[in-house]
Amino acid sequence: MKAKQWFNLHAWAGLFVGVLLLVTCVSGTLATLSHEIEYLSDAKFRAIYSHSPTNFAAIEQTIAARYPGSQIIHVLRHKQAYLATEVSLKHNDAFLFVYLDGATGKWLGEGPWLRVSRFLRNWHMNLSLGWTGKLLVTSLAILLLLLVITSPLVYRQWWRYFFKKPSSLSLKNRSNWADWHKLLGLWSYWFIVVMALTGLWYLVEHGLQTAKVPHYVAPPAALKNMPQQSGRPISLGDVVNHAEAAFPSLQVRGVRYPSNVSKAIEVQGDNNDILLRLRANKVYLQPVTGSVLGVQKGQDLTLLHRIKDTADPLHFGNFAGLETKLIWAVFGALMSFICGAGLVMNWLRVKRKQPSLLKWFGVSGVALSALLIYSLAITWFSIQQRTVPAELIAPVL
Template sequence: MTNRQWFKFHSWAGFAFAGLLLLICITGVLATLSYEIQYLSDEKYRALEEREGPVAWKELESNLSKSYPESHILGAQVHSQNYLAGEVRLMTPNGFRFVYFDAASGQLLGEGDWGQVSRYLRDIHMYLSMGGVGKYIVTLTSLLLLISLISSFYVYRKWWRGFLAKPGKLSWKKRTEWSSWHKWMGLWSWWFIATITITGIWYLAEHMMFNFDIEHYPAAPTVEHTKAQQQQPALSLTELVSIAQAARPDMDITRFYYPHQYNQPISFTGQNGSILLRDRANRVYLDPVTGEVAGTQYAGNLGIVARISDTADPLHFGDFSGLTVKLIYAFFGLILVALVAGGMRMHYLRTQKRDPNTAKWLGITGSLSLVLSVAALIYTTVVFDDYSNISTSISPQLEQLKTRNSNYPE
C-alpha cells in the first residue's frame, strides 16, 4: 500500500465511528476512576481504616442482622483499594439495597440503590446498556483502534524521530498544528493504545465464545440435595466463610454470592498473591446448605485461555497496583480521548474546504454513531438504577440466624 492509501485507511478507521469511539473512551477514563469518584461524593463509600487482616465477615453479618433483620444477603465484595468501603447486596422487604461497610471492622457506613455512579459509567462503557448487542458494538470498536494503531506507523514515516520532536503551538483552525500534536501524543501513548486494543479484542472473542457455547473457562460444580434439605435455608455467612477459609487458607476472601437455586454452590473468591488476576481466578465452591466443599480453583492451575480471561480486566482498567497505576491509566486515557477528538477536528478542517455541510462531514457512519451515542446516554440515564432481578437468594433471613452445633472450623 502507498503512503496515501495508508493515510486514507487510517482516517477512515479513526473517523467512521468517531462519535461512538469518543463516548467509549471518555466513559472508559471515568469508569477507571468510578469508585474513586464515588469515594469523593459521599462518606459511605470510604473505609474507616486500612485493612491488614481478613475481612470482618462475622462482624458484618452480625451488624446486618441488627439493622436489616428481615433481609437476605445476596452477596458482597471488598475492593483491592483499602480506602474504599466494601459493599453488600441485600434483598430487603422494600427491594434491593446496597449496604456499604468498613472491611476491617464490619461497621455499616450507609446504604444506596442499585444505581451508582460506577454502575452508570460501566454500563455505558461495556455495552451501552444494550445487552449482548451493545457488547458486540463496543468491542468491535477495538478493531478500529487496531487499524488506527497499525496504520499510524506507515502514515508517520520515520516515526521514531518524533518522540523528542516538539509539537507546534496549537491553533484551532490550523490542521498542520493539530497534526503535529496528534502524532506526538500518539507516539507517547502507543503502549497504552495497544493494551486497550488487545484487551478489547479479547473481550470480543470472549463474548463470541460465550454466545456460541464454546467452553473456555472452568465450569462451577453442581450440588445435590434431598427434598428435605431443599426446604432449609443456606448456612450463615459466618459459618460458610469459616469453611471456605479452612479449605483455602492461602486465599484472602474478598467476595461471594449466594446462589438462587439449590443445585448451585456458593462461590467464594479472592486473591492469593498471584499477579494480574481478577479475584475470581481463585475460588472455593461450597454446598450452601451442608457446608461441604464442592470444589476449589487455583489461579496457578488455570489454562491459558482462562488465565487471559482473568487478566484482561486488570490490564484494561489498570486495576492491579493501587491508585497510582489507575491515575496513570486515566491520564493516558485522556490522551486517547484527545487523539480521537483531534482526529475528528482534523477531518473537519480537511473536508470543510470542499463542503462545509456538517451532515456531509459526518456521513452515514458518523451520523449513526452520533445517534447511537446519544441514545445510549439517554437510555442508561433512564434505566441504570432499575434492579431487574427480583428473585432472592437461598441465604437465611438475617433475623433467623442461629448458632449451629457443628464441627465447622473456627
C-alpha cells in the first residue's frame, strides 16, 4: 500500500468509531482513579492507619456491634492501603457497603451499591449493555491495533517528531492539531500498545465466555465432593487464620463467603507476585469446619491463566501504589486528547467539501451518540440497587 492509502485507512479507523473510542478512553481514565476520586470526596473512603496489618477480627466485631443480625458477603482491603476497607453486607435483606479502617476495624461510614467507582467501571466495561456492549467496547482493540500499525506508516521518519516543538494550538488550524496529535501520539505509543493488547485479550476472553470454553483454573476437585456440615459458619478471624496456616506467605486482602452450601469460602491475597490481580492467589475453605479444600498460587499458573490475571492490573495500572495509577491516568488523558484531536483534524480536513458538521458526523455518528446517552441512563438506573443472595453461608452477627 502507498502512504496515501495508509493515511486513508488510518483516518477511517480513527473516525469510524471515534466518538466511542473517545468516550471509552475518558471513562477508562476516570475509572483508573475512581477510588481516589471517592477518597477525595468523602472521609469514609479514607483509611486511618494505612501501614498496619488488617485486623479481620476487629472488623467483624465492629460489624456485629453496629449491624446486629447482618451477614458478611465480602471483605476487601485495597492494594492502596490509604483506601478504607470495604465490607459488602447483607443487612435487613438488603445490600449495604460498610467502610472501616482495616487496621483497627473502626467504622468510617456506609453507603449503597451505587458509587463513583462502580458507575465508571460498569460504563467503561460494557456501557451497561450486557453482551452487546462488551462486544462493542472490546472490539475497539482491533481499531487501536489498526491505528498502532498504520501510524508509523503514515508519518514517515516519525522519530524526528519526538522533540519537535509543536505549534501553538488553534481551534481552526488543522496543522496545529496535527503537531500535537503526532507529538502526544509518539510519547503515548507504548501506552496505546498496552491498551490495544489488553483490550484484544478482553475481546478473546469475551468470545471464550460466550462459547463457554474453559479458560481459567478449575476449582479444586475437593469442592465437588465437599462434605456438607451443619452448624454455624466460621468467623472472619478464623477464616483468615486457617488460610494463613495453609498458605503462610499469603497477605490476605479479601474474603468471600459462599452463597450456598455447595460452595467454599474464598480467601484471596498477595504473594509478592508481579502483575497479578487479587484472585490469582487464594485458599478454599469448608465454611463450617474451616478445613482446607485447595490452595491456588499465582506462581503456578499456566501462561493462559496468568494472562487472564495480568490483563486487569496492566490495563488499569493497578499493580503497585498510587504512582502507577497516576502514570496510567496521565497517559489515559493524553490518549483521550489524541482521540479528540483526531476527530477535530478529520473535520477540518473535509470542512471545505462538506461544510455541514451534522452530515460529516453522519447517521452512524448520531446513532452512536444516542447509544452512549442511552448507556449513561441505563448505567445510572441499573446500579441503583443490588440484590443479595437468598441464602448466604456466613455467620449471623
